[in-house]
Structures are given as C-alpha cells and as structure tokens.
Amino acid sequence: MDTQLETLHQLARPHRRAVLVVLLWITIAGGIFFGSLNFYRGAYPIAVTEFLMTGYSGYLLYAVRHTRLLERWILAYLLPFLVAMMIALWTPQASATVFGWVLLIPLVSHLLLGRRLGLLISLVFMAIAAVIFLLRNHHDPELMDIRSIANMVVLSICLIAFSHAYEISRERSELQLLQAARTDFLTGLANRAGLTVFFHREQKRALREQQPLALLVIDLDYFKRVNDQFGHEAGDRALVHAAELMQRRLRSTDLLARLGGEEFGAVLVNTTSTTATEVAEELRLAVAAGKLVHESQPIALTMSIGVAQLGVDGDNLQALLSAADERLYLAKDLGRNRVISAPQTGPDTVPVWQARPSIF
Numbered sequence: 175m176d177t178q179l180e181t182l183h184q185l186a187r188p189h190r191r192a193v194l195v196v197l198l199w200i201t202i203a204g205g206i207f208f209g210s211l212n213f214y215r216g217a218y219p220i221a222v223t224e225f226l227m228t229g230y231s232g233y234l235l236y237a238v239r240h241t242r243l244l245e246r247w248i249l250a251y252l253l254p255f256l257v258a259m260m261i262a263l264w265t266p267q268a269s270a271t272v273f274g275w276v277l278l279i280p281l282v283s284h285l286l287l288g289r290r291l292g293l294l295i296s297l298v299f300m301a302i303a304a305v306i307f308l309l310r311n312h313h314d315p316e317l318m319d320i321r322s323i324a325n326m327v328v329l330s331i332c333l334i335a336f337s338h339a340y341e342i343s344r345e346r347s348e349l350q351l352l353q354a355a356r357t358d359f360l361t362g363l364a365n366r367a368g369l370t371v372f373f374h375r376e377q378k379r380a381l382r383e384q385q386p387l388a389l390l391v392i393d394l395d396y397f398k399r400v401n402d403q404f405g406h407e408a409g410d411r412a413l414v415h416a417a418e419l420m421q422r423r424l425r426s427t428d429l430l431a432r433l434g435g436e437e438f439g440a441v442l443v444n445t446t447s448t449t450a451t452e453v454a455e456e457l458r459l460a461v462a463a464g465k466l467v468h469e470s471q472p473i474a475l476t477m478s479i480g481v482a483q484l485g486v487d488g489d490n491l492q493a494l495l496s497a498a499d500e501r502l503y504l505a506k507d508l509g510r511n512r513v514i515s516a517p518q519t520g521p522d523t524v525p526v527w528q529a530r531p532s533i534f
C-alpha cells in the first residue's frame with residue numbers, strides 16, 4: 175500500500191472506530207427491538223436473522239476495541255449487514271418503506287470505509303436494492319410512476335455525491351494538517367516530526383534491502399552573532415539561504431530537515447558513513463562559499479556537522495542523533511566549520527577517537 179494511502183487510513187481510524195461502535199450499538203438495539211416484534215408477529219426467519227445480527231454485533235463490539243485490523247472488521251460488519259438488508263428487502267413480508275434504509279448505505283459505507291471502497295460498496299448494494307425494488311414492485315403503477323422513480327434516483331445520487339464529496343474534503347484537510355505538522359514554517363523543510371517519520375520509513379527499507387543509511391546533524395556556527403549584528407530578520411533569511419544551498423546539493427531521495435533554531439538534520443539513504451562525510455563536506459563548503467548580502471554587507475556563514483551511520487553508531491534514530499550530536503559538539507570544540515564522523519573517514523575530517531582527548 176502506498177504511504178499516503180496508509181497515512182490516510184491511520185488518520186481516519188479513530189473516527190471510523192467511533193462510527194462503527196455507534197452503528198454496532200444501534201444494530202444491537204434495533205436487532206432486539208425488531209427481532210422481538212417480528213417474533214411476536216410470527217415472522218420467524220426475519221426474527222432469527224435479526225437476533226443473530228444482534229449477537230454478532232455484540233461480538234464485534236468487543237473485537238473492534240483494540241484491533242489493528244479495523245478495515246477488515248468493518249467489512250466483517252458491513253457486508254453481512256448489507257446482505258441481511260438485501261434479504262429483508264426481498265422477503266414478501268417486508269413493507270415498501272423498508273427501502274428507505276437503502277439511503278443509509280452511501281453515508282455509512284463512506285464514513286466507515288473512505289471514498290474509494292465506500293463508493294464501490296454504495297454502488298454495488300444500491301444497484302442490487304434497485305433491482306429488488308423493480309422486481310417486487312413492477313406491478314404497482316403508483317411506485318412505477320416516472321416521477322416516483324426519478325425522485326428515488328435523484329435522492330440516491332445526491333446522497334452518494336454528498337458522502338463522496340465529504341470524504342474527499344475530509345481526507346484533503348487531514349493531509350494538509352498532517353503536512354503542516356511535519357513542516358518547518360520558516361524554511362519549508364521537514365521539521366523534527368517529518369524527519370522522524372521519514373527516518374523510520376527509510377530505516378525499514380534499509381534493513382529489508384540491506385542498504386546503509388546515514389544521518390547528519392548540522393549546526394550553523396556563531397549564529398547568535400548574525401542575529402546580533404544584522405537583526406533577527408536577516409537571521410531568518412540566513413537560515414532560509416543555508417537551507418536552500420544544502421537542499422540543492424542533496425539527492426531528491428534524501429531528506430533535509432530543520433530540527434529547531436539553527437540546527438538541521440539530513441537523512442541520506444543508501445549512504446555509508448564515508449560517503450556521508452563527503453556529502454557533509456560538500457554542504458559545509460557550499461554554505462561557506464554562499465554569498466548572502468544584507469544591506470550591502472556580506473553575511474558569512476559556516477557550519478559544524480556530525481555524521482552517524484545506522485548499524486554502526488546505533489540501531490535507532492535516538493542513538494544516531496546522540497552519536498551525530500556528540501560529534502557535532504566535538505566539531506564546535508575543535509574550532510567549528512568542520513565535519514566529524516567515525517574514525518575511518520576522509521582526510522578533511524577529524525576522527526572522533528583522535529579528537530576526543532582535547533575535550534576532556
């Protein structure tokens with residue numbers, strides 16, 4: 175399943191679960207009421223079906239509480255419920271008003287299953303209900319009147335269209351909110367939450383495909399001075415400028431994020447610590463060479479960077495952030511404007527094991 179679809183399912187789960195629980199309670203109450211009524215009237219097959227549906231709904235109520243397979247349980251409720259509805263429509267004892275329940279199908283199936291499956295289920299079961307209606311009532315001139323039929327068709331189309339439009343706009347708003355929650359407002363990069371989601375996805379892929387994965391933690395040097403000397407607005411521009419320079423040098427498959435303040439993080443997919451160090455070096459040189467001018471005065475920017483690799487420096491994001499952070503602060507202690515990574519890295523870096531004694 176693609177990640178956006180999976181994210182949409184995850185976002186929708188709490189409200190779908192809530193709708194399902196309400197429907198199950200209504201089914202239980204309705205099943206007891208109509209089952210007793212039909213039993214009393216002697217309509218035993220319908221009464222038994224309704225009592226069975228009541229018991230099944232009670233079981234589902236228990237099952238859906240903590241399940242991770244909510245979509246399957248929804249289908250396990252909705253399909254028998256709709257089949258029972260079709261059987262009830264077909265039974266000779268059922269009155270014509272029972273067809274009113276069919277109008278619930280698009281609302282319930284869209285609320286429970288979203289726009290794609292909701293639309294499919296609505297179309298299939300409403301078409302079956304229409305066929306049953308025509309077969310049962312084709313002798314009734316009042317019900318077969320063109321105006322009555324047109325009324326029912328238009329009402330059905332309206333309900334399908336409204337339910338579908340509601341689901342589309344709900345999905346869109348949820349995605350926009352999610353996007354905003356994972357984006358840094360100033361630079362437009364991912365924020366820490368966005369980096370976390372991206373890292374976990376790439377970590378799974380890296381483990382599955384046995385590929386390396388590297389993390390950079392990047393901090394602008396003496397950034398307080400930029401703010402103090404040029405003002406906060408110029409500081410903001412400098413952050414955006416550095417972000418753009420770095421973004422240009424990364425592959426589209428990598429992720430650059432602003433972790434907060436003047437600190438950035440980069441997840442480099444399919445990259446070893448050695449290559450990540452070379453990339454970090456390129457980023458450092460690009461930002462140091464970048465020409466940012468504020469009111470005719472150049473703003474000089476440099477960065478310190480710590481590098482870590484999955485499986486070498488830790489097996490989770492927290493461990494990699496700590497390792498990269500530790501190296502970043504070592505870079506600061508050694509005079510800033512440099513990259514520090516694991517011991518086996520390139521010539522322009524200071525190995526951790528060599529540099530460590532200077533800070534103790």
Ligand SMILES: Nc1nc2c(ncn2[C@@H]2O[C@H](COP(=O)(O)OP(=O)(O)OP(=O)(O)O)[C@@H](O)[C@H]2O)c(=O)[nH]1
Pocket residue numbers: 360393394395396397398399401405406407408409410413434435436506510
């Ligand atoms: N303009 C601007 N400044 C910010 C933002 N977030 C954090 N800062 C500033 O970044 C500066 C960070 O200062 P410090 O933590 O002392 O670090 P530094 O001056 O970069 O020094 P080193 O990191 O040790 O090289 C502070 O002055 C913050 O106000 C922001 O969104 N915009």
